[in-house]
Amino acid sequence: MTDTAHTLGTSRTLWELVERRAALTPGRPVLLQGDRSLTFGELRERAERCAAGLYGMGVRPGTVVAWQLPTRIETAVLSFALARLGAVQSPVIPFYRDREVGFALRESKADFFAVPGVWRGFDHTEMARRLGARGIFEAYDDLPDGDPAVLPPAPASGVDVRWIYWTSGTTSDPKGVLHTDRSLIAGGSCLAHALRLSEDDIGSMAFPYAHIAGPDYTVMLLLYGFPAVMFEQFALPEALAEYRRHGVTVAGGSTAFYSMFLAEQRKQPGRKLIPTLRLLAGGGAPKPPEIYHAVVREMGCQLTHGYGMTEVPMITMGAPDDTVENLATTEGRPPEGMEIRISEGGEVRLRGEAVCRGYLDPAQSAAAFDEDGFLITGDVGHVTASGHLVLTGRIKDIIIRKGENISAKEIEDLLHRHPAVGDAAVIGLPDPERGERVCAVIEQPPGAEPLALETVTGFLRAQGLSVHKLPEQLEVVEALPRNETLRKVLKYKLRERYAGSRVTPS
Template sequence: MSLHESPTLWELVRRRAVRTPDAPALIEAAPDPAHDRSITFRELHDRAERVAAGLRAQGIGPGTVVAWQLPTRIQTVLLSLALARLGAVQSPIIPFYRDRETGFALRESKAEFFAVPGTWRGFDHTAMAVRLGARGIIPTHTGLPEADTDDLRPPPTDGTRVRWIYWTSGTTSDPKGVLHTDRSLIAGGSCLADALHLDATDVGSIAFPYAHIGGPDYLVMLLLLGIPAVLFENFALPRSLDGYRRHRVTVAGGSTAFYSMFLAEQRKDPSRPLIPSLRLLAGGGAPKPAELHHAVVRELGCELAHGYGMTEAPMITMNSPDDSSEHLAHTEGRPPSGMEIRITDPQGDALPPEIDGEVRLRGEAVCRGYLGEAHDDAFDCEGFLRTGDLGHLRTSGHLVLTGRLKDVIIRKGENISAKEVEELLHTHPSVRDAAVIGLPDPDRGERVCAVLEQEAGTAPLTLAEVTAHLGAAGLAPHKLPEQVEVLDTLPRNGALRKVLKYRLRERFS
């Protein structure tokens, strides 16, 4: 099967079900092995069709906007594929988002239906949906709707229509809705499949939220190659290790934080392999220190292939396991044939190899724009997406990232808007001014640090007080600071009195 010939995600599902119907597709690794579940590629196709028929009976059809906020389960993949079968517009929302981000996504997308998991990890998502005034709440903990497929209309055939809205914090306090098509998601997954050189003996794994842009990225790879993946709904080490070992996972990872967690666990007992079947860690979404790559290879006894992606372009570059050790450690890999990378100066003029500039992208995996208000500066006059990242291309074609223009913190692969956290910090009566910065962290990629300038006469705020205030204001838990510093005055420039964040990073890194 060609990696680039499928026009829609559903057609990819259909073709795989015909080609290897009885091969395992997805496996849920439960804490108790007796509760493990699995589904073949034929069952994935057939059940998704029945769910599509059930959703159709509820009034969902082509163009209907459906938001879903679900954990990493077979059920979640089935619902998403059923929506793809109908040609609905789906808006995945990370399951640990709370009222603030979730409410914004529901309003901006004008979602007509909202699928939730009920109470998950102690939080009542149904109650939140009611608080937010969500329409058409679908409580999936009671089971997905299924019906006879005889009356289903033919599936969509145009893979270039916008049918996906993913959310990224970007540089503003509110998230941005990123518009994708089946074709752009397939292009990203094809890049991953091309780069990793997996074969029929491999077993993948998804330990990150399937609602992340990496979810369909990984699923497309599975459909193209016909290999299974083990799903971890509540990933934690060492608890999840038994699932990796039991199902003989060969490919694991997700982001820098995952690499660090596996490495830390291995160091508890260096005398035996942590996961005997593991041959490759792969991922992206956060900076990867070169020393971490070397430690993984040396101590875990597997290769590490890291890549570069973002919500706007799920797979931009990817290292391959057969790249040189130097490239694997110090670059983000090379782009696939369908991705153009241009490094530019501030005026937008192209720069030669080895010279740092802004990274700009053009290609089939790049999003089709943003939801709602215009973002005229996101694309240049030649249609290249301005990433806001800084870096250079080597003469070999490998990309090296060196920094970011955007004021975004990337913690465990998730974008966190510094401005959003700062605005909420300003609502505390003791805070005069605040600057939120990302500091290098070997486990998270970056950690969130809040630097405060307080009102005169107020007691220095503690980390516990700051996180309690932000949590009460509705900030998602993964955005909470892990470090708080208090200064008499924040450093500013002499013109517009803008806070000089680079000085704070230099001081507290």
């Protein structure tokens, strides 16, 4: 990390970080979207005017303001305006509907709710009214506006809870995750430190700004003083024109994004998909080693992958100068200040400034931390001699077949080597004889020859997989179910879908 970025990383609050960056490089762009751009100086000025408008509406330090807005320049301005006031923000992913949104509004006790109006054919304002939300206002093109002279002093403390982020809520209601300005700055600093970026880079936000990755990425922009292209709606190949137009050097999001870029690259092999691209980076889901090798080989750029979650936005990250082995098979190393402890059962536990303060529900908070204050992640892994973290799966993804533990990720990584496999998810299903049986659910690339179970098991045997780990069931699907944020595979939906299926006992 540069000396300037390191100094900025000591900012107590996000608003202090904005002010310090605006003073350094007021005329440099920070956000690019279509024909529009916003400089660091304009971000500060527009956010202050918006904060004054919000203040006139009754928003005060500590007021809870939920917002469900797409990835737009205006969304970032509104968020920093709320940070200027010291309000408590509750970002909600714009794809969520009545059940998730209603839960977030009730649990956070939001006093205000910012919505985009009708967006992508859905009326968010009507939903907000239907849910009985308080203080509804639209914030798509037009934002509240006022004279900054009315504003109270900016918050001085960065350790108060001012953010409520929501986990995806798979088999139960979402959890409200409590963050501070300092925890978000620490997470963004980790990302910035690992990627070794410079003010000459141009990044990209292809994910929802309401995701925990939003502030994570924006902190990096503020630390290093370079811009990012914002995508309100991301789809390939449509988005490629914007990547090329702005000369994006750093792209990514998660493993699903890497696969999407690869699929486009394979339509024109030998011609670089994005001429200026030098780095794909992301996290949020496991990365099979074969994906790493394919990106480097076919796209002609580096790939660094990391490990994060809503509770800890950035835990580890691969560095561009890591060894090929570490980049392909690990999640990178933690930054200074992030402690990783592996329990006797192999579970990953975390402690550090980037770790959340807990959950809205005190009972969930009490269960989330061990006696030494380490967050219990539910992930399984180990740390190598070089300090790199290797994840081998989730505790709930460990399949226990006839008393033997089987890692779903090990099988998935091998399946990704097969040319007729586009993506794969391995799950354990209830089985009266085995306890659990191994089921492989496969998404095939266009034009691939249909796969049979015998073909898959024969391939896995040839890759050296132990016989007791071989799948006993194969399901081929048109598309694996994914969430709307980082396109993470939702295994619980696969377990629900195939739980009642039967196979012939061995």
